[in-house]
Amino acid sequence: MMSKPPVKIYSLSTCSHCKSAKKYLGDCSIKYEFVDVDLLEGDERKAILEDVKKFNPRCSFPTIIIGEKIIVGYKENEIKEALGL
């Protein structure tokens, strides 16, 4: 079975697009890591934002990393494709 690429989401706890992305992955029973950046503070938050900017200089959310692919925003087709579904 082709191993699934690792999935990580940089999200905001208040953002509906972020919630939709998490729900979609859950519905497809895809394991993923996420970080609600708005709930972080101080140095931890600065460090995570540096990471986000590496993937998405605009620093908008959700920023979704699927294997090597970077998807900005809840774009279901791009997510599906990146997951090989």
Next chain:
Amino acid sequence: MMDVEKLYEMLKKAQEAQGYFFNKDRERTFELLEALLVNKERYGYMVCPCRLASGDREKDKDIICPCVYRKPDVEEYGSCYCNLYVSRQWNEEKIPQVYVPERRPPEKFEF
């Protein structure tokens, strides 16, 4: 915290008069209005639920809801960045409901 139903009623009249309608997806609209109330509690002002606030009202003034990007976004896409405020055509599905990209200039993100 103010009741989300009250916020909905209060905003609906004023915003519709200006041609901005709440997304007909009631669950999405209430989820976003609730997030605005959470942000009001957290930051003291209703900063956009789909953007990271700096916590400094002066720096965040362009993304206090309704944000300054709503007008151009609704004109171009039929919806604001969050899909909270939409045009009549968006709700009547007369135009495609496409992803609205972030219009806010990156240099506004000062963390």
